[in-house]
Amino acid sequence: MPLPSAWTSPPQPTDAAARQRALARQGMLTKPSGSLGRLETLAVDLCAMQGHDHPVIDQVAITVFAGDHGVCDEGVSAFPQAVTGQMIANFANGGAAISAMARELGASLEVVNLGTATPLEGQLEGVRHRPIAPGTANLMRQSAMTEDQVSAALQAGDAAAGRAADAGAHLFIAGDMGIGNTTSAAALACALLGEAPEALVGPGTGLDAEGLSHKAAVVVRALQRHGGHRDPLTALQSLGGLEIAAITGAIMGAAQRRIPVLVDGFIVSTAALVAVRQQPQVREWLLFGHRSAEPGHQRVLDALEATPLLDLGMRLGEGSGAAIAVPLLRSACALHNGMATFDDAGVSNRA
Numbered sequence: 001m002p003l004p005s006a007w008t009s010p011p012q013p014t015d016a017a018a019r020q021r022a023l024a025r026q027g028m029l030t031k032p033s034g035s036l037g038r039l040e041t042l043a044v045d046l047c048a049m050q051g052h053d054h055p056v057i058d059q060v061a062i063t064v065f066a067g068d069h070g071v072c073d074e075g076v077s078a079f080p081q082a083v084t085g086q087m088i089a090n091f092a093n094g095g096a097a098i099s100a101m102a103r104e105l106g107a108s109l110e111v112v113n114l115g116t117a118t119p120l121e122g123q124l125e126g127v128r129h130r131p132i133a134p135g136t137a138n139l140m141r142q143s144a145m146t147e148d149q150v151s152a153a154l155q156a157g158d159a160a161a162g163r164a165a166d167a168g169a170h171l172f173i174a175g176d177m178g179i180g181n182t183t184s185a186a187a188l189a190c191a192l193l194g195e196a197p198e199a200l201v202g203p204g205t206g207l208d209a210e211g212l213s214h215k216a217a218v219v220v221r222a223l224q225r226h227g228g229h230r231d232p233l234t235a236l237q238s239l240g241g242l243e244i245a246a247i248t249g250a251i252m253g254a255a256q257r258r259i260p261v262l263v264d265g266f267i268v269s270t271a272a273l274v275a276v277r278q279q280p281q282v283r284e285w286l287l288f289g290h291r292s293a294e295p296g297h298q299r300v301l302d303a304l305e306a307t308p309l310l311d312l313g314m315r316l317g318e319g320s321g322a323a324i325a326v327p328l329l330r331s332a333c334a335l336h337n338g339m340a341t342f343d344d345a346g347v348s349n350r351a
């Protein structure tokens with residue numbers, strides 16, 4: 001299967017003229033310059049990404065990508081692997097955190113199932129089944145994916161970005177669901193950043209200290225086996241996950257289609273790092289929702305030169321930390337579009 005075009009060619013830059021107009025408008029609104037803090041830069045960034053003077057975040061498209069991880073055989077998660085499939089059913093039944101947030105935001109929510117270790121039962125509404133494999137291979141012992149599997153996962157993500165574009169989405173959020181995926185994300189980030197596993201491995205769903213040191217040892221062995229692959233595609237194939245690769249494809253596909261992306265926690269940020277390492281211009285299309293409590297997230301954010309909007313101690317995944325930040329983006333738009341200028345309001349601007 002070929003790689004998506006967004007993998008091989010860069011996205012367009014954001015609109016520099018719209019950015020300049022937005023900056024000028026921010027300087028004319030009835031407030032001391034800079035007094036709305038990061039809401040000002042958010043509005044300016046959205047104008048540049050959306051290429052016009054009135055940014056909007058009405059239509060939000062959320063896709064949760066799910067897949068299982070062979071490295072669970074090494075006992076790296078506090079939860080059993082069956083939870084991945086069970087949570088897919090919970091998304092379909094509207095009971096997950098991201099389900100509640102999608103309703104709250106009036107956002108669309110779809111789930112892409114890239115392959116679970118346990119068979120799924122029954123009709124699951126809103127779930128697109130694109131099984132590539134019943135989970136990845138155990139990355140501590142072999143390559144997590146074949147070349148064909150990683151391409152197929154990137155394509156599945158790109159297709160989700162295509163659906164978001166067709167639906168007229170103003171913003172794209174990718175979420176992840178995959179027991180064991182903090183091990184995969186940590187190994188992948190270590191390979192790309194040249195960091196030691198102790199710096200990036202964390203408790204995930206809730207490992208204790210003993211579990212944490214075992215998980216770090218698993219990542220050490222995985223990196224010994226696969227080497228410090230700095231090449232994004234090789235690193236993704238050997239250490240990533242089906243859902244992580246799909247998220248990378250979705251982020252790159254959204255940027256290629258000029259849709260702003262609001263990045264979630266540790267796993268989605270690691271997928272974004274792969275995307276930016278492959279096509280650095282993707283970075284211009286990314287906003288960051290929250291800082292995850294998973295300790296490795298900060299290293300990944302540093303590498304992406306990103307300061308997330310929120311820090312609420314969340315570590316759920318599913319896109320939940322991005323969804324929670326959407327009201328801030330909407331506030332930034334309302335202020336930018338709705339405030340009067342000094343001239344309009346007859347308010348004096350400076351002494």
Ligand SMILES: O=C(O)c1ccc[n+]([C@@H]2O[C@H](COP(=O)([O-])O)[C@@H](O)[C@H]2O)c1
Binds near residue numbers: 318
């Ligand atoms: O997004 C995060 O920052 C995050 C941090 C810790 C855990 N998670 C979620 O928890 C699952 C992975 O945790 P684990 O311990 O099984 O590797 C997976 O479904 C993720 O969505 C997510």
Ligand SMILES: Cc1cc2nc[nH]c2cc1C
Binds near residue numbers: 079083176177316317
């Ligand atoms: C219950 C549960 C829900 C999740 N959502 C994302 N990752 C998750 C992991 C677990 C264990």
